[in-house]
Amino acid sequence: MSSALPPASSGQPPVAASPLQPVTAGILTALVGFGSTFAVVLQGLAAVGASPAQAASGLMAVCLAMGVLGLGLSLALRMPISVAWSTPGAALMAATGAVQGGFAAATGAFILAGGLIALAGFWKPLGRMAAAIPPALASAMLAGVLLKLCLSPFTAVAVAPVPALAVIVTFLVVGRFFRLWAVPAAVAVAIGLTLAGPGSAGFDTAALALPKPVFVMPAFTLEAAVGLALPLFLVTMASQNIPGLAVLSAFGFRPAAGPLFRATGLGSMVIAPFGGVTVNLAAITAALAAGPDADPEPARRWIAGVTAGVAYLGLGLLALAAAAGFGASPPLLIQAAAGLALIGAFGASIAGALKEEADRPAALVTFLFTASGLSVAGIGPAFWGLVAGVAVMTLHGRLGRLTHP
Structure with a gap:
């Protein structure tokens, strides 16, 4: 198991690290975080009713928030704190679709979700409640959300076999040799084929202009609060914030959770009226900045967190171009690339959901409920899947044992 501490002396002088290594x-970290899943974010925003201009504004806002928070927290704590958008949250949005009240209600849900995350930082019992969600149910709910999106690359083969296979083959071949670049390469191929394909209007050079913030007056509805805000809070805490802390801990960094939750929650509330989705601790890309590849000396890895923050600020300026590429007709290949970006998360979620045999009935019910797309009273399937799973766990006498060890 790798350690964040320098290796014990073997009698030979340690290899000197380049001062540019953490940079x-x-x-x-920023390039992989942006390139791997920006298509998922744009797809999620479009699904809940954002126009192309609003989606570009949201992508810009969330990049700026990630940059400011990552830079500020890394400097303040002298730790490699990476902040990311909620990829599971964006996938949840794509699966949930339009909510009653349109995009205004969706932005209201973003504010509520950010408020709950901040409250988890201020009020410890809420944070403990979020952490006490049975891992099997949290994983099953996320897997149900991701299933439809992960099928996109393969359903695309039936509609457009040659370009879809080109995207899939790119993902597999690049991943064989350069795993971290597999998804960015697939996204690049998808965008190129989409813009060059028949029926495409091509790339509008106006998209190279700086994106403009688009303010949306939030609306607060019960349907959006229960069907979008609450599941968004749960998947963000269970799939991003808690694993993000675990990744940092694995490399020897143990920041207090409360300030991090407060910062990302309040940041999410600020950017929500501009279309920004929830921001949180990075989980997967956190290892790039916190691991020994960033610098053999743990005390210098905070520089990687600061640099990632600065890079995200620059990437926010590409939001309009990214939204223009995503909005080009047809969107099929971009959706396929987004699905490829989520396959790893889907596999990890399924494995986590089925890990404990005693929890499998509840996990499978949660997964199938969530994947079914069932919506009751305007409330989306993720919430009902979690409710059904809790009911099955209670029936089997597992819930009390898990939440009160």
């Missing part, structure tokens, strides 16, 4: 790691 390079920080840039790579």
Whole structure:
């Protein structure tokens, strides 16, 4: 198991690290984080009713928030704190679709979700409640949300076999040799084929202009609060914030959770009226900045967190171009690339959901309920899947044992 501590002396002088190593790691962290899943974010925003201009504004806002928070927290704590958008949250939005009240109600839900995350930082019992969600149910709910999106690359083969297979083959071949670049390469191929394909209007050079913030007056509805805000809070805490802390801990960094939850929750509330989705601790890309590849000396890895923050600020300026590429007709290949970006998360979620045999009945019910797309009283399937799973766990006498060990 790798350690954040320097290796014990073997009698030979340690290999000197390049002063640019943490800077390079920080840039790579931002490029992989942006390139791997920006298509998922744009797809999620479009699904809940955002126009192309609103989606570009949201992508810009969330990049700026990630940059400011990652830079500020890394500097303040002298730790490699990476902040990311909620990829599971964006996938949840894509699966939930339009909510009653349109995009205004969706932005209201973003504010509520951010408020709950901040409250988890201020009020410890709420944070403990979120952490006490049975891992099997949290994983099953996320897997149900991701299933339809992960099928996109393969359903695309039936509609457009040659370009879809080109995207899939790119993902597999690049992943064989350069795993971290597999999804960005697939996204690049998808965008190129989409813009060059028949029926495409091509790339509008106006998209190279700086994106403009688009303010949306939030609306607060019960349907959006229960069907979008609450599941968004739960998947963000269970799939991003808690694993993000675990990744940092694995490399020897143990920041207090409360300030991090407060910062990302309040940041999410600020950017929500501009279309920004929830921001949180990075989980997967956190290892790029916090691991030994960033710098053999743990005390210098905070530089990678700062550099990633600066890089995200720059990437926010590409939001309009990214939204223009995503909005080009047809969107099929971009959706396929987004699905490829989520396959790893889907596999990990399924494995986590089925890990404990005694929890499998509840996990499978949660997964199938969530994947079914069932919506009752305007409330989306993720909430009902969690409710059904809790009911099955209670029936089997498992819930009390898990939440009160």
